[in-house]
Amino acid sequence: MNTLSLAACAVLAVFLIGQLVRRVIISRSGRNVTPENVKCIAPYPVQPIKGRERYRVMMDMRKLDMENWLTIDKYYMDEHRVRSKLLEKEKSKVLQCLPESYEGCMEMLEEVVEFLCRQFPNVFECRKHGNETTVYNRMTGETFVFGTDNDQIGPLEIAVRLTMEDLSVLMKNSDGEYYLAASASLFPVGWTVEERIGWTISKLHDPVPLWHQQVASSVSKFLGRLTPASPMERSNYFIEVRRPNEELLETLYRPNGLVEEGMDLSPRDIIIRRERQTFRRLPRSDTIAFGVKTFLTTLDELPLEELKNLEKEIKSWPDFVGEYKGKAVWGAKALEFCKERTKMLGCEKVEV
Numbered sequence: 001m002n003t004l005s006l007a008a009c010a011v012l013a014v015f016l017i018g019q020l021v022r023r024v025i026i027s028r029s030g031r032n033v034t035p036e037n038v039k040c041i042a043p044y045p046v047q048p049i050k051g052r053e054r055y056r057v058m059m060d061m062r063k064l065d066m067e068n069w070l071t072i073d074k075y076y077m078d079e080h081r082v083r084s085k086l087l088e089k090e091k092s093k094v095l096q097c098l099p100e101s102y103e104g105c106m107e108m109l110e111e112v113v114e115f116l117c118r119q120f121p122n123v124f125e126c127r128k129h130g131n132e133t134t135v136y137n138r139m140t141g142e143t144f145v146f147g148t149d150n151d152q153i154g155p156l157e158i159a160v161r162l163t164m165e166d167l168s169v170l171m172k173n174s175d176g177e178y179y180l181a182a183s184a185s186l187f188p189v190g191w192t193v194e195e196r197i198g199w200t201i202s203k204l205h206d207p208v209p210l211w212h213q214q215v216a217s218s219v220s221k222f223l224g225r226l227t228p229a230s231p232m233e234r235s236n237y238f239i240e241v242r243r244p245n246e247e248l249l250e251t252l253y254r255p256n257g258l259v260e261e262g263m264d265l266s267p268r269d270i271i272i273r274r275e276r277q278t279f280r281r282l283p284r285s286d287t288i289a290f291g292v293k294t295f296l297t298t299l300d301e302l303p304l305e306e307l308k309n310l311e312k313e314i315k316s317w318p319d320f321v322g323e324y325k326g327k328a329v330w331g332a333k334a335l336e337f338c339k340e341r342t343k344m345l346g347c348e349k350v351e352v
């Protein structure tokens with residue numbers, strides 16, 4: 001190859017890399033999301049399963065990716081239909097606000113509306129007249145007005161009718177402990193806000209094995225020290241099974257827990273349910289805004305590396321942890337699938 005063709009190749013390579021980088025930037029930038037192309041927007045990348053050798057309850061906090069505090073993706077409309085139905089039929093189970101949380105809920109709504117209109121200007125439009133704000137959602141055709149003397153819908157409800165995230169407001173009680181003062185938890189696992197509103201973070205986690213021994217005091221320190229300038233995020237995963245042909249609402253809204261006994265499971269019925277949890281201190285109300293985005297991946301969609309990591313983690317759980325996580329229902333099938341897939345893909349690699 002002569003110098004000229006080498007130079008041409010280099011220019012082409014630089015051009016192609018540039019195009020690739022541009023594409024990644026465009027696909028991640030909310031500014032390019034429109035009601036028409038939202039069906040093509042991939043979800044925010046979830047944290048991969050790490051494959052820890054020893055089980056521990058972890059805080060595993062990282063700095064919040066503030067540009068993506070709230071996210072919009074191709075599942076927006078499907079999940080929005082589920083959220084609307086739950087708010088219509090099961091409102092008291094999924095939404096509760098104690099009276100003292102009003103200021104925090106209003107500040108949360110203002111933050112949500114400001115964020116969505118700034119990050120997704122082709123989707124959400126916001127107008128202000130004095131104290132009154134109108135927000136228009138071009139995807140659903142809905143309009144919400146707030147800041148008037150007779151608001152029709154409460155602030156937290158408006159906020160979760162706009163977002164894909166569940167939202168809660170945490171406040172400090174007279175003992176200095178944080179508690180759930182308001183919550184719109186439409187996609188809960190094994191609980192409802194109707195029964196747990198007002199509970200402290202510590203009491204909420206009573207059923208979680210090793211919570212009090214391993215993490216309770218770090219969590220309470222973390223919440224106390226959170227400032228408006230230090231927003232954080234963490235991830236969690238659960239394993240869930242679904243019945244064949246189950247509706248999305250039943251998969252996402254799990255007030256009675258994750259597991260169903262006595263089913264003949266296929267890998268498509270075993271779901272890795274991941275949550276991205278965000279924590280922001282709201283400066284005016286001095287409350288904490290807690291957000292939870294739920295992502296569903298079936299076992300057969302997991303990349304090989306993560307499947308191996310999942311297998312490693314499941315095997316590391318002590319029996320009482322496995323019991324809490326419902327391993328008796330899905331464990332044998334999931335481990336069998338991990339083993340077969342690893343063997344199959346391992347062999348393919350050798351053949352190539």
Ligand code: HEM
Nearest residue numbers: 057058059168180190191204205207208219237238290325
């Ligand atoms: C630093 C913060 C937090 C950490 C480290 C944390 C960690 C955890 C963990 C490890 C579990 C068990 C998941 C599993 O293994 O299946 C869990 C469950 C749960 N968390 Fe959190 N969490 C945090 C914040 C919160 C907050 C702010 C809420 C408020 C709504 C919350 C509500 C719950 C509930 C209701 C459960 C289910 C408990 C049950 O089984 O009944 N968590 N959390």
